[in-house]
Amino acid sequence: MIPPSGYVPDFLNPAPAGPAPTLTTELAAIRAAPVDRGRRDLDHLARHQGGLGPRMRALYADPQTRLVRVTEAIETYWGLALAPYWARIRTVLDADVLHRARRVAERGTGHLFNDLHTTVTWSDNALLLARRKQPLSRRTAGAGLVLIPSAFTGPGLRTRATLPDPPQLAYPARGVGSL
Numbered sequence: 001m002i003p004p005s006g007y008v009p010d011f012l013n014p015a016p017a018g019p020a021p022t023l024t025t026e027l028a029a030i031r032a033a034p035v036d037r038g039r040r041d042l043d044h045l046a047r048h049q050g051g052l053g054p055r056m057r058a059l060y061a062d063p064q065t066r067l068v069r070v071t072e073a074i075e076t077y078w079g080l081a082l083a084p085y086w087a088r089i090r091t092v093l094d095a096d097v098l099h100r101a102r103r104v105a106e107r108g109t110g111h112l113f114n115d116l117h118t119t120v121t122w123s124d125n126a127l128l129l130a131r132r133k134q135p136l137s138r139r140t141a142g143a144g145l146v147l148i149p150s151a152f153t154g155p156g157l158r159t160r161a162t163l164p165d166p167p168q169l170a171y172p173a174r175g176v177g178s179l
Contacts, residue, residue: 001045001056001070003048003049005156006048006049007044007045007048008158009038009041009042009044009045010037010041010160010162011030011033011037011038011041011067012030012041012070013160014026014029014030014033015029015146015165015166015168016146016148017029019097020090020093020094023075023078027071027074027075030067030070030071030074031067031068031071033063033067035063035064038059038060038063038067039060039063042056042059042060085179088179089151089179092149092151092173092174092175092176092178092179093149093150093151093173095173095174095175096149096173096174096175097149099174100112100116100147100149103115109122110122110123113127116147116169116171117157117171117172118130119131119156119157120157120169120171127145129157129159129169131156131157132159140161141161141167142161142163142164142165142166142167143166144166144167145166145167145168145169146165146166146167146168146169147168147169147171148168148169148170148171149170149171149172149173149174150170150171150172150173151172151173151176151179153170153171153172154172155172156172157169157170157171158170
């Protein structure tokens with residue numbers, strides 16, 4: 001469901017409910033994804049991957065039942081692979097947020113974005129994403145911008161602009177290498 005690169009279905013990646021959402025909150029948001037949105041995301045994934053495998057087709061056919069199983073699998077994986085390390089990961093993420101908030105307070109928004117990632121620049125009151133395949137405008141992306149530090153994006157960025165959620169920009173958090 002989550003390829004090494006490319007499109008990730010939006011319903012698996014809900015907009016954060018706050019600065020530090022819990023696993024329970026995130027899983028509930030996945031389970032509450034509207035059926036039509038889930039199917040639209042799966043159609044989009046099929047276009048990117050050249051079709052859907054049997055499990056994805058089963059999810060498409062019965063999203064309410066299958067999403068419960070998906071979230072159970074995510075919870076099991078989280079417990080085995082991430083929970084033992086979560087305190088350290090959370091510390092890195094929180095430190096990144098504090099650093100960025102301080103940059104904005106001391107030097108302004110431009111310095112925040114110009115230090116975020118090598119492919120991101122702030123110029124003439126516009127945020128430029130060098131490698132984004134499709135342009136984003138305030139009109140099509142919606143209001144606001146949610147910055148999401150991540151320990152899991154790898155060296156790249158992940159963008160998402162799916163109304164009614166505000167646009168999102170996930171980036172590698174400072175200090176991830178220390179994990």
